[in-house]
Amino acid sequence: MSFNGPVDENFPTPAAADKSTASHAQKGFKISARKLPISKSGPIDEMSKKLGIPVPEMIFGDNMVSIEHMASGWRLEFNAFDALDRVDKTDKHMLKVAYSQEWSSSREKTHEGIKEVVKPFDWSYTTDYKGTVTNGKPFEVGPELIPIELLKRPDPILFFEEVVLFESELDDNGISILSCKLRVMPDRMLLLCRQFMRLDNVLIRIRDTRIYVDFNQGKVIRDYTEREDGFDKVKKSLLFSGRLPGDLTVALRDPNQIVNLLPEVKHTLENLALP
Numbered sequence: 628m629s630f631n632g633p634v635d636e637n638f639p640t641p642a643a644a645d646k647s648t649a650s651h652a653q654k655g656f657k658i659s660a661r662k663l664p665i666s667k668s669g670p671i672d673e674m675s676k677k678l679g680i681p682v683p684e685m686i687f688g689d690n691m692v693s694i695e696h697m698a699s700g701w702r703l704e705f706n707a708f709d710a711l712d713r714v715d716k717t718d719k720h721m722l723k724v725a726y727s728q729e730w731s732s733s734r735e736k737t738h739e740g741i742k743e744v745v746k747p748f749d750w751s752y753t754t755d756y757k758g759t760v761t762n763g764k765p766f767e768v769g770p771e772l773i774p775i776e777l778l779k780r781p782d783p784i785l786f787f788e789e790v791v792l793f794e795s796e797l798d799d800n801g802i803s804i805l806s807c808k809l810r811v812m813p814d815r816m817l818l819l820c821r822q823f824m825r826l827d828n829v830l831i832r833i834r835d836t837r838i839y840v841d842f843n844q845g846k847v848i849r850d851y852t853e854r855e856d857g858f859d860k861v862k863k864s865l866l867f868s869g870r871l872p873g874d875l876t877v878a879l880r881d882p883n884q885i886v887n888l889l890p891e892v893k894h895t896l897e898n899l900a901l902p
Contacts, residue, residue, distance in 0.1 A: 653786070656840060659693045662788075674707075680711070686707055687790075690792055691706040691790070694818065702762045703847075713754040714753065750798075752793065752803045757849060758838065784812060786809075787811070816838075817838070836851050846898070846900055855890070864888040865879070
């Protein structure tokens with residue numbers, strides 16, 4: 628019996644969502660970040676049904692990061708649902724799990740200990756998500772690069788947030804996590820949406836979307852890169868870079884330590900000018 632009426636599984640309420648959203652206005656732009664607990668069973672089931680695939684075990688379906696140009700209404704958002712909707716829902720890009728040496732040595736023709744996982748979607752949750760333009764004109768392919776030197780200036784950070792969208796331990800075979808980190812300075816901002824996927828003894832991937840905004844010029848740059856390499860190759864690269872064998876486990880769990888060791892396999896650059 629409930630004294631306060633039925634339990635609403637569609638958590639959170641609009642009031643709770645607003646309360647959990649932090650925003651900062653800077654020179655005509657509004658930057659927002661919402662952080663809430665892991666989604667409940669009702670929203671999870673609904674999301675899985677809409678996506679057509681099971682969702683990661685840690686899904687923050689109500690979390691989001693957004694950038695809005697207040698004069699024109701242009702708005703870019705990063706959220707878990709749209710990111711997962713970019714996951715391959717066929718068996719075209721399914722990865723394989725490395726099984727133990729004991730398992731492979733006890734059987735013949737085991738394909739060197741590699742067995743395909745029978746799931747009808749890319750269960751590593753690899754996504755090429757670059758954000759969702761919810762209002763206004765889309766990005767266009769352009770040549771302008773993010774001005775790294777300007778970002779190296781010791782400008783004060785007026786607003787900083789880090790938001791996790793989803794995380795999976797890949798059936799105890801590694802990790803796949805998508806998160807956003809942003810920092811706002813007086814004249815510019817940078818947002819990094821990163822997916823780090825490590826399938827133990829098989830593959831490591833990092834997919835980065837960087838959004839750079841110049842507040843004074845109303846200029847937005849979207850830089851997207853895909854990097855990946857075999858698990859053993861990354862371990863060797865860490866050793867060659869000076870890491871001690873005892874430090875490898877920690878390094879392999881930290882994308883910041885290995886991102887520059889992974890070969891770039893794809894890079895796109897897009898620009899947008901706002902009035």
